Amino acid sequence: MKPILYSSINCPHSSKTAIFLAEKGIKFQRVEVSLAKKIQKTPEYLSINPRGTVPAFEDEHGAIGDSLEIMRYIDEQAGEQPLFPSDPDMLQVALQWIERSNTEFWDVSHHLYWQIIQPPQEGADWEEVARLKAKGISLLQELDLILRDQAYVCGEFSVVDIVLIPWVYGYQRFDLPEAGQFPHLEKWRDGLAERSTFRENHNQEGLPLQDFLAQRAAE
Numbered sequence: 001m002k003p004i005l006y007s008s009i010n011c012p013h014s015s016k017t018a019i020f021l022a023e024k025g026i027k028f029q030r031v032e033v034s035l036a037k038k039i040q041k042t043p044e045y046l047s048i049n050p051r052g053t054v055p056a057f058e059d060e061h062g063a064i065g066d067s068l069e070i071m072r073y074i075d076e077q078a079g080e081q082p083l084f085p086s087d088p089d090m091l092q093v094a095l096q097w098i099e100r101s102n103t104e105f106w107d108v109s110h111h112l113y114w115q116i117i118q119p120p121q122e123g124a125d126w127e128e129v130a131r132l133k134a135k136g137i138s139l140l141q142e143l144d145l146i147l148r149d150q151a152y153v154c155g156e157f158s159v160v161d162i163v164l165i166p167w168v169y170g171y172q173r174f175d176l177p178e179a180g181q182f183p184h185l186e187k188w189r190d191g192l193a194e195r196s197t198f199r200e201n202h203n204q205e206g207l208p209l210q211d212f213l214a215q216r217a218a219e
């Protein structure tokens, strides 16, 4: 069977997983699980991923419902070029970056979204916005310093670059960073955004789940 990525447009975990699969040369079908319509909590989807989240990946061996688990599985299965570092110390560094991307980078993006793009009825809390932006700037500054001396976050292109790009790229919606503030980071970000794996897989929408299931039942 052709592998399936169950994902949702604008979901960073889905985007990074799709980019990772493409970088590993996996040809997959993308199926859209609309979060707005709460499709992730329907019995049909829960039977694929009982966690009720996207992304999930399915191949002839079964389904996996977590982005890190999917990426580790694929890295072992496919492609000649591993994207997780093989050196044990470097692997720990990479796993720490993945953890930080899921916590610190996520935190800034998530809360700025709910302050600026979908503000509460009483209006944005501008002190909170300033605090979140300052946190975002310090994270970007940290990356800019690393990228001053090397092309990629762990030296070689790796899973860490892939997991960070949806956040760093997404921060631009909040005018982070300001133009010219972090030249090394901007070069890295623009370079990654030029890769076809990024352009073809970041924030993409798949075939709606119901249509996909109907099509599969008819085969």
Ligand SMILES: N[C@@H](CCC(=O)N[C@@H](CS)C(=O)NCC(=O)O)C(=O)O
Binding pocket: 008, 010, 011, 012, 013, 014, 035, 040, 052, 053, 054, 055, 065, 066, 067, 068
């Ligand atoms: N640890 C999970 C987190 C996935 C996650 O939080 N996905 C969000 C969308 S970006 C989701 O499915 N939210 C819907 C929900 O929790 O109901 C992973 O990395 O795959």
